[in-house]
Amino acid sequence: AIVFILSNYFYVKYTIDREFYDKVRTIYKNIYNYKVSKIDLKHRIKSSKIGLDEINQEVSNWMDENDKQISNMIALEKYRKEYIGNVAHELKTPIFNIQGYVSTLLDGAMEDPHLTKKYLIRAEAGIDRLIAIVQDLDTITQLELDEVQLQITHFNIAQLIDEVIDSFELKALDRKVALVFHNLDPVMVEADKGRIRQVLVNLIENAIKYSKDENGEVRIKIFDMDDQYLVEISDKGIGIEEKDIERVFERFYRTDKARSREYGGTGLGLAIVKHIIEAHNQTINVRSTIGQGTVFGFTLKKHVE
Ligand SMILES: Nc1ncnc2c1ncn2[C@@H]1O[C@H](COP(=O)(O)OP(=O)(O)OP(=O)(O)O)[C@@H](O)[C@H]1O
Ligand SMILES: [Mg+2]
Numbered sequence: 001a002i003v004f005i006l007s008n009y010f011y012v013k014y015t016i017d018r019e020f021y022d023k024v025r026t027i028y029k030n031i032y033n034y035k036v037s038k039i040d041l042k043h044r045i046k047s048s049k050i051g052l053d054e055i056n057q058e059v060s061n062w063m064d065e066n067d068k069q070i071s072n073m074i075a076l077e078k079y080r081k082e083y084i085g086n087v088a089h090e091l092k093t094p095i096f097n098i099q100g101y102v103s104t105l106l107d108g109a110m111e112d113p114h115l116t117k118k119y120l121i122r123a124e125a126g127i128d129r130l131i132a133i134v135q136d137l138d139t140i141t142q143l144e145l146d147e148v149q150l151q152i153t154h155f156n157i158a159q160l161i162d163e164v165i166d167s168f169e170l171k172a173l174d175r176k177v178a179l180v181f182h183n184l185d186p187v188m189v190e191a192d193k194g195r196i197r198q199v200l201v202n203l204i205e206n207a208i209k210y211s212k213d214e215n216g217e218v219r220i221k222i223f224d225m226d227d228q229y230l231v232e233i234s235d236k237g238i239g240i241e242e243k244d245i246e247r248v249f250e251r252f253y254r255t256d257k258a259r260s261r262e263y264g265g266t267g268l269g270l271a272i273v274k275h276i277i278e279a280h281n282q283t284i285n286v287r288s289t290i291g292q293g294t295v296f297g298f299t300l301k302k303h304v305e
Pocket of ligand 2: 206
């Protein structure tokens with residue numbers, strides 16, 4: 001009987017062992033994509049080079065890694081769908097506008113020369129809007145793919161600000177917003193002038209656009225900070241709520257307020273601005289009080305002779 005029990009014991013142990021090592025070996029092979037021989041594995045486990053705890057740990061690491069990859073893929077897919085949805089949505093408004101004016105012209109409005117001109121001007125505005133959206137999409141795609149080569153030179157940022165302010169004169173007058181900038185001395189920075197112009201245009205455009213209907217004022221200031229300059233654009237506009245402030249730099253993100261009042265816009269401006277500043281290894285920040293105003297500030301590298 002003893003012989004029987006013993007042989008049974010060894011048989012069961014042998015089967016369990018074999019089953020166990022086969023399973024572990026499969027898992028191991030999967031993790032490392034690497035063939036581990038039975039003896040080798042047994043040896044490594046026995047010689048306590050790897051214990052069950054470590055195998056457990058490795059399996060669970062591997063599972064975490066897989067989980068991460070899968071959720072990344074799901075996020076990317078969601079992002080792709082949202083992106084296409086957003087683009088289609090943004091293109092719709094100007095396209096339908098253009099279609100409306102052209103149809104009205106063809107349906108008879110063309111007989112009235114005054115109406116013809118009026119509707120053609122409106123159709124043209126729709127086309128300009130389409131071009132602006134496509135250009136912004138193109139810019140953001142290039143920036144996200146890191147395809148943008150900065151053309152770094154040194155230039156006077158105070159003069160560039162003057163130029164940009166001049167280009168907004170009519171828009172500011174129209175919205176009854178005062179544009180204030182006093183800087184007589186040259187302020188030399190090292191950056192890509194064309195891209196920084198884009199940054200200024202977007203920030204000043206926003207500051208005017210999101211001003212309130214009265215007492216609008218947009219101020220631009222330059223602060224000297226050791227080896228950098230800080231450029232601040234502040235407005236006395238509608239402000240941004242706490243919950244939105246982190247998100248305004250995301251592409252297509254627009255606050256409910258911006259949408260509901262129909263200010264017009266795609267939500268790409270600040271995403272482009274942030275990309276450009278980060279490509280310069282500089283920083284941009286925003287602070288705001290709802291109903292009182294907003295300040296956007298970005299840094300630039302000083303040019304030293
Ligand atoms: N100065 C500001 N004051 C208040 N809200 C602002 C200001 N600047 C930006 N925002 C908010 O941040 C959002 C994102 O700004 P962003 O410039 O990216 O998009 P947009 O102005 O709506 O459209 P566009 O693509 O034409 O610039 C705006 O929709 C608005 O809600
Ligand atoms: Mg904008």
